[in-house]
Amino acid sequence: MDQPDEKDWYHGLSFLARGAREMTRRYAGRSPVVAAKPDPSQREEITVELPDGPTVVELRRATRARRMTLRVPPGGAAPIVTVPVRAPISNAERFVKGQAPWLAARLAERSPIVPLAVGEVIPLRGEAHEIRATGRVRGTVAAESTDEGHILWVPGAPEHIGRRLATWLKAEARADLEAAVAIHAAVVGKRPSMLKVKDTRAQWGSCSPSGVLSFSWRLVLAPPLVLNYVAAHEVAHLIELNHSAAFWALNAKLDPNHEAARLWLKTHGRMLHAIGGA
Numbered sequence: 714m715d716q717p718d719e720k721d722w723y724h725g726l727s728f729l730a731r732g733a734r735e736m737t738r739r740y741a742g743r744s745p746v747v748a749a750k751p752d753p754s755q756r757e758e759i760t761v762e763l764p765d766g767p768t769v770v771e772l773r774r775a776t777r778a779r780r781m782t783l784r785v786p787p788g789g790a791a792p793i794v795t796v797p798v799r800a801p802i803s804n805a806e807r808f809v810k811g812q813a814p815w816l817a818a819r820l821a822e823r824s825p826i827v828p829l830a831v832g833e834v835i836p837l838r839g840e841a842h843e844i845r846a847t848g849r850v851r852g853t854v855a856a857e858s859t860d861e862g863h864i865l866w867v868p869g870a871p872e873h874i875g876r877r878l879a880t881w882l883k884a885e886a887r888a889d890l891e892a893a894v895a896i897h898a899a900v901v902g903k904r905p906s907m908l909k910v911k912d913t914r915a916q917w918g919s920c921s922p923s924g925v926l927s928f929s930w931r932l933v934l935a936p937p938l939v940l941n942y943v944a945a946h947e948v949a950h951l952i953e954l955n956h957s958a959a960f961w962a963l964n965a966k967l968d969p970n971h972e973a974a975r976l977w978l979k980t981h982g983r984m985l986h987a988i989g990g991a
C-alpha cells in the first residue's frame with residue numbers, strides 16, 4: 714500500500730492514488746480493537762477546531778481497515794477519516810485532533826475550484842488565459858494573444874459559456890493528441906485502433922490490450938511537453954504493454970523530455986483537476 718502500485722502504472726499514469734497517499738496520515742500506534750459494536754445512532758463525523766474555524770471530518774468504517782487513516786480528497790470534499798469497524802469514535806477523535814496542524818496545512822494548500830466562467834483564468838497549453846465573453850450568440854471560441862496577455866473569447870449566453878468552452882477545450886485536446894500520437898506512431902510503426910479523449914480522473918492516459926489509447930482532455934491545459942510525453946508513453950505501450958526496461962528505453966527514444974514531463978505531472982497534475990469544477 715505504501716509502495717506505488719505497479720498495476721496502476723501498467724495501465725497508465727496513476728496520479729490520484731499517489732496524490733491521495735501524499736495527503737494521507739496514518740495512525741502510528743497499534744490497531745485499536747474493542748469488543749463492543751459501534752452504536753448505530755452515533756453521528757459518524759468528527760468536528761475538529763482548525764485556525765480557519767470548525768471543520769467537519771467524515772468518518773468511515775471499513776471492515777478491512779486495521780489502522781486509522783486521515784485523508785484530504787482533491788476538490789472541495791470534506792476530509793475523511795477511515796477507521797476499523799469496531800473502533801470507538803473517541804479514538805478517531807483523538808487521532809484527528811492530534812493531526813489538526815497537518816490537516817490545516819493540507820486544506821490550505823488544496824487547489825481551489827476554478828469554474829469555466831467569464832473573468833476566470835485557466836491554463837491552455839501551459840499559458841494563463843483569461844476567459845472573456847464575445848457578447849455575441851454565434852461564433853466559435855478563439856484564443857487571442859494581446860499585450861495584456863492571452864484571452865479566450867467565448868461566444869454565447871452567459872449560462873452557456875462554461876459548456877461551450879469545455880466542448881472547445883476537449884476538441885483542442887483531441888486535435889493535439891491526434892497530432893502527437895501520429896508522430897510517435899509513425900516512429901514505432903504501429904497505430905492505435907482508436908483514440909479516446911475522456912474526463913478521466915485516475916489516469917492521464919491508458920492503453921488497452923486491443924490498442925485503444927485513452928487520454929484525459931485536461932492534458933491540453935498542461936505545457937505541450939506534458940501532453941507529448943503522455944502520448945509517447947501510451948504509443949510505447951502499443952509495442953510494450955508493460956513497464957519493462959524495454960518499455961522505458963522506447964519511451965525515452967520517442968520522448969527525450971519524459972523526465973521533465975513526469976516531474977511536472979507529479980508537481981502540478983492535481984491542479985488541472987480543479988479546473989472546470991472538479
Ligand SMILES: [Zn+2]
Nearest residue numbers: 722723724725
Ligand atoms: Zn504506462
